[in-house]
Amino acid sequence: MRRHVIVLALAAGATGAGLTAHQLISDAPARRRGAVVVATESIAAGRGAALVRAPTRPFEPAALRQAVRAYLDTRPGEAGVMAADLRTGLSFGENEKGRFVTASIMKVDILSSLVLQRQRDRSALTAGERQLAEPMIRESDNHAADALYSAAGGASGVRKANRSLALKNTTPFPGSWGSSLTTPADQVRLLKNLVSDKSPIKAPGRRYILGLMGSVLDEQAWGVSAAARPGERVALKNGWTPVRHQGQGWAVNSIGRVTGRDHDFVIAVCSGESPTMEAGVSTVEHVAEMVVSTMRDSH
Structure with missing residues (x-):
């Protein structure tokens, strides 16, 4: 059984202000995959002491691609991943241009579009729009998404x-935002727009969106958070839905940012045609952890 605890990150000078850390505390041993455990004693003991870092090795995308493909060959359905470390400049993709049903990860695009529109009108989100944005991202409220999709001008x-x-x-879908199509590569571009000073979305808007993504409900803090290590901060949005008219099975997706001392990852993992939501979550989490772990230990 895994319990999710959201802890506010207060480290002075840390990048990604406004995020919270999703610290995933497992009732199983701490080495369980996907568990991010608070290492209070280790951190305290390490203060003032020299840190011993594991040696890095050259990044070999071909080998990682082979490993990801070998894993996905054992899984039902299909998946694609894109990840970039904004600190080291490393990036990796496998089936990153594959097209997947968005489900609720589309809600980040909806809010980003609305913030950008209001910014260009030299205005801000109304109080009512903010009251809808919070449950749309933090709770994945579909009714709030319907209203904000309409406010953003729908698909067009x-x-x-x-x-x-x-x-x-x-491709935003008319009427039904959850039926939109996207690629992992596009989702990483969206995430980069939320962290970059070069983004057309100004800093206050970026902080606002990432702040909501950093405070999702406990039970929705799965997905790319499996790639996080102790003390790292996670901002994410997940999507999951059974698919009837655009394929079969479940679409299960996770996009987000994992920020630590030496790394700043933006990650998107999309999957389709999983027989159950649970199978899709397992695939998404394993791929995220596999890719990020390899990129961490490389240069």
Whole structure:
């Protein structure tokens, strides 16, 4: 049984202000995959002491790609991943241009589009829009998403905003935002727009969106958080839905940012045609952890 505890990150000078850390505390031993455990004693003992770092090795994307493909060959359905370390400049993709049903990860695109539109109108989100944005991201409220999708101009409004955000392979679906299509590569571009000073979305808007992503409900803090290590901060949004008209099985996706002392990862893992939601979550978490772990130990 895994319990999720959200802890506010207060480290002075840390990047990604406004995020919270999703610290996943497992009732099993701490080495369990996907568990991020608070290492209070280790941190305290290490103060003032020299840190011993494991030697890095050259990054070999071909070997990682082979490993990811070998794992996915054992899993039902299909998946794609894109990840980038904003500190080291390393990036990796496997089936990153594959098209997947968005489900609720589309809610980040909806909010980003609306923030950008209001910014260009030299205004801000209304109080009512903020009251909808919080449950849309933190609780994955679909009714709030319906209202904000409409406020953003629906498919045409989000499509126009996406051109400014360089999302070339995301297709907003008219009426039903969850039926939109996207790629892991596009989702990483969206995440980069939430962390970069070069983004058309200004800093207050970026902090606002990431702050909501950093405080999702405990039970929704799965997915790319499996790649986090003790003390690291996670901001994420997950999506999951049974698919009937655009395939079969479940679409299960996770996008987010994992920020630590030496790394700053933006990650998107999308999957489709899983027989159950649980199977999709397992695939997404394993791929995220596999890719990020390899990139951490490389240079």
